[in-house]
Amino acid sequence: MLRLxxxxxxxxxxxxxxxxxxxxxxxxxxxxVAAILADVKARGDAALAEYSQRFDSYTLAEEADWNISAxxxxxxxxxxxxxxxxxxxxxxxxIRAYHRDQLPANRDFTDAAGxxxxxxxxxxxxxxxxxxxxxxxxxxxxxxxxxxxxxxxxERLVVVTPTPHGKTNPLVLAAAHIAGVDEIWRVGGAQxxxxxxxxxxxxxxxxxITGPGNAWVAEAKRQLYGVVGIDMVAGPSExxxxxxxxxxxxxxxxxxxxxxxxxxxxxxxxxxxxxxxxDKVAVQVEAQLAELATTETATASWQDNGAIxxxxxxxxxxxxxxxxxxxxVELAVAEPEPLxxxxxxxxxxxxxxxxxxxxxxYVAGPNxxxxxxxxxxxxxxxxxxxxxxxxxxxxxxxxxxxxxxxAAVALAHAEGLPAHAKxxxxxxx
Amino acid sequence: MLRLxxxxxxxxxxxxxxxxxxxxxxxxxxxxVAAILADVKARGDAALAEYSQRFDSYTLAEEADWNISAxxxxxxxxxxxxxxxxxxxxxxxxIRAYHRDQLPANRDFTDAAGxxxxxxxxxxxxxxxxxxxxxxxxxxxxxxxxxxxxxxxxERLVVVTPTPHGKTNPLVLAAAHIAGVDEIWRVGGAQxxxxxxxxxxxxxxxxxITGPGNAWVAEAKRQLYGVVGIDMVAGPSExxxxxxxxxxxxxxxxxxxxxxxxxxxxxxxxxxxxxxxxDKVAVQVEAQLAELATTETATASWQDNGAIxxxxxxxxxxxxxxxxxxxxVELAVAEPEPLxxxxxxxxxxxxxxxxxxxxxxYVAGPNxxxxxxxxxxxxxxxxxxxxxxxxxxxxxxxxxxxxxxxAAVALAHAEGLPAHAKxxxxxxx
Numbered sequence: 105m106l107r108l109x110x111x112x113x114x115x116x117x118x119x120x121x122x123x124x125x126x127x128x129x130x131x132x133x134x135x136x137v138a139a140i141l142a143d144v145k146a147r148g149d150a151a152l153a154e155y156s157q158r159f160d161s162y163t164l165a166e167e168a169d170w171n172i173s174a175x176x177x178x179x180x181x182x183x184x185x186x187x188x189x190x191x192x193x194x195x196x197x198x199i200r201a202y203h204r205d206q207l208p209a210n211r212d213f214t215d216a217a218g219x220x221x222x223x224x225x226x227x228x229x230x231x232x233x234x235x236x237x238x239x240x241x242x243x244x245x246x247x248x249x250x251x252x253x254x255x256x257x258x259e260r261l262v263v264v265t266p267t268p269h270g271k272t273n274p275l276v277l278a279a280a281h282i283a284g285v286d287e288i289w290r291v292g293g294a295q296x297x298x299x300x301x302x303x304x305x306x307x308x309x310x311x312x313i314t315g316p317g318n319a320w321v322a323e324a325k326r327q328l329y330g331v332v333g334i335d336m337v338a339g340p341s342e343x344x345x346x347x348x349x350x351x352x353x354x355x356x357x358x359x360x361x362x363x364x365x366x367x368x369x370x371x372x373x374x375x376x377x378x379x380x381x382x383d384k385v386a387v388q389v390e391a392q393l394a395e396l397a398t399t400e401t402a403t404a405s406w407q408d409n410g411a412i413x414x415x416x417x418x419x420x421x422x423x424x425x426x427x428x429x430x431x432x433v434e435l436a437v438a439e440p441e442p443l444x445x446x447x448x449x450x451x452x453x454x455x456x457x458x459x460x461x462x463x464x465x466y467v468a469g470p471n472x473x474x475x476x477x478x479x480x481x482x483x484x485x486x487x488x489x490x491x492x493x494x495x496x497x498x499x500x501x502x503x504x505x506x507x508x509x510x511a512a513v514a515l516a517h518a519e520g521l522p523a524h525a526k527x528x529x530x531x532x533x
Numbered sequence: 534m535l536r537l538x539x540x541x542x543x544x545x546x547x548x549x550x551x552x553x554x555x556x557x558x559x560x561x562x563x564x565x566v567a568a569i570l571a572d573v574k575a576r577g578d579a580a581l582a583e584y585s586q587r588f589d590s591y592t593l594a595e596e597a598d599w600n601i602s603a604x605x606x607x608x609x610x611x612x613x614x615x616x617x618x619x620x621x622x623x624x625x626x627x628i629r630a631y632h633r634d635q636l637p638a639n640r641d642f643t644d645a646a647g648x649x650x651x652x653x654x655x656x657x658x659x660x661x662x663x664x665x666x667x668x669x670x671x672x673x674x675x676x677x678x679x680x681x682x683x684x685x686x687x688e689r690l691v692v693v694t695p696t697p698h699g700k701t702n703p704l705v706l707a708a709a710h711i712a713g714v715d716e717i718w719r720v721g722g723a724q725x726x727x728x729x730x731x732x733x734x735x736x737x738x739x740x741x742i743t744g745p746g747n748a749w750v751a752e753a754k755r756q757l758y759g760v761v762g763i764d765m766v767a768g769p770s771e772x773x774x775x776x777x778x779x780x781x782x783x784x785x786x787x788x789x790x791x792x793x794x795x796x797x798x799x800x801x802x803x804x805x806x807x808x809x810x811x812d813k814v815a816v817q818v819e820a821q822l823a824e825l826a827t828t829e830t831a832t833a834s835w836q837d838n839g840a841i842x843x844x845x846x847x848x849x850x851x852x853x854x855x856x857x858x859x860x861x862v863e864l865a866v867a868e869p870e871p872l873x874x875x876x877x878x879x880x881x882x883x884x885x886x887x888x889x890x891x892x893x894x895y896v897a898g899p900n901x902x903x904x905x906x907x908x909x910x911x912x913x914x915x916x917x918x919x920x921x922x923x924x925x926x927x928x929x930x931x932x933x934x935x936x937x938x939x940a941a942v943a944l945a946h947a948e949g950l951p952a953h954a955k956x957x958x959x960x961x962x
Contacts, residue, residue, distance in 0.1 A: 221897060337759035362953045365953070458930050460957055462957050467937045482657045495881065495909070521827065
């Protein structure tokens, strides 16, 4: 864990190093991924079956091997403990409500020149959602990706997921039932992304692909960007907690560890104006690490990437937060509004002492798929907009064309595009 | 030019071939681009100067060689013919008005459980805009990219543009003056994109890069996606005109040629329910090609990529249009509304007989940067949203945490994330 104070003589340089540190894997899998994509494009299902055998030790032979039925999802849902089923339903309902409120409005107006202009938002026809196999298969992630697509109005929502040694995750299947997923295919890796983008005999292509995955999956999405729409490149999770000294150190320590336990490359940073409180949090982190079932991951993350920064006043925190542009920012202070106004770059902000970040992971409503790795400078969390597109429209009549047409003619001639000019001139006569 | 009729026995297969035809260059410049990006990242301005000499025959030696001043842009503006200046000003004003109306609203609400949720839209700090050198340097493109950025509230808008042999384009400089561009750097190609993404001693980095360019520029943007935000991959321009027999053949011919004259890879398609009208348009296209200053390009485009499709009724046109998902769709019919409702996939739609597509290129108001190559299935035209990002926020108090917290605890435990659960449990006690 790195400990800095803005009063340190070398603070600027050490903070720069913290901001610039790359925690993302640089493993270059682009060549291998390109070969897999080309192979699936050429050979379709036969290639999928081979990769499934090789990478997931799972045989795709009979028709029934290929997908997970709606009945299986329903059965997984019915078999859940009531508490867990209610929790998933509550989460789904709250996510649905928040994203419904996010639906964009169409526009249609006629301006003073008589030119009618507008835009129509429509869902894509089909969306694909990658769900990792094994430990990182989270039902909450399925809800956070699938529900915005369904709220957007996507008619065909397709999940692809590897099932190593044939193992499926009942919580994920139950979440798919709740979210209304239309198809689940038992394929994973770059090959699954290729199948979604190009289509195969069994799997019809989709228009947009979202969802987390390993380096192969991420690179496959990047290479297919443009063939389909994709969500933002995702990196390791991050939390920045800005806290004054009036907080409980154990609460703040737990908040820091809630990101640290995701992955050794996750990053948890505390900024506080109280050096004594910083000490207490550091002690609490160690104490909680000792008891945590995820201690191995969380310890590695906190040791390698954790940081505590002591500032003179919390007003200093906002510019530091803007440099870090963190995925999650907690404002554990009595009056968070002024700080919220000063933080320009953050994926999501958690206001006040009673809003731990984990609430946003599950049940608050806003999406938990958020920009990482300083991408909050330019990127937003997942939303219904990722599953929609906008068609603009224009309508003129003789009068309005008479008003604005001559300017178009002048510009077309100036740009050396005479047919552009002619298409307007003919109608002006 | 391809001529099809839905009544042809082999129509389905031939239409499929038309939809699947790739008009984009497959030249693989990824290795060369990767090398240029790494070089600019490592050596900065020195690398830029070398590439400028090599690719643009332009020497970057003195400080004054590097950029084009605000004064030079102002002078180019002042030197314009009044007609052209007025036309650019009218275009800018109309584009500004349309995009202002596009600004998204923030959200802030508290639901029945007492959970406050919302989202704040903010502009990125800095945006970069690529402007090609030579023939494809269009002042209208500068306005269409720069004005949405400025309307979004971007404080620093940076243009990069190659100036081969030192030549600048006065119309582009005048447009930069009108749009309020903050910096113009005389660098182009993949190296300019690298400079914008990584920054150099002279050029500070930006957060989002938009604007058209050649294969090197497009590949550089693709490789840097994630380091910065980028706009959609752009391919050759397209128009689909859906027209009944009550149109003037010369008007429709000019509309088809207004896309054909952009590039030999551009595509113009007419769908009509009147075979005789189709014949008349084909004749008019040939007649106009004979007189067009851009005849070489337009002839190549029309011969290689043009198509006329005769349908039984115009109701057949919508599903064909949805397969083509064209950048521009004209509905040259008396009552375009029903067709507009049936067309799900299009970049922009032009309604009625008096709305030639060229009006949208210059003065209508909506953006002319639109998805090509069937990408209207999932992508939208450029908008203020491309220069903004959304930060969500959540605020709970003891009462609301008591209502939704236990579900978060249950889900965190089920996902094997005990620190997530603990951060909530501690506050529930």
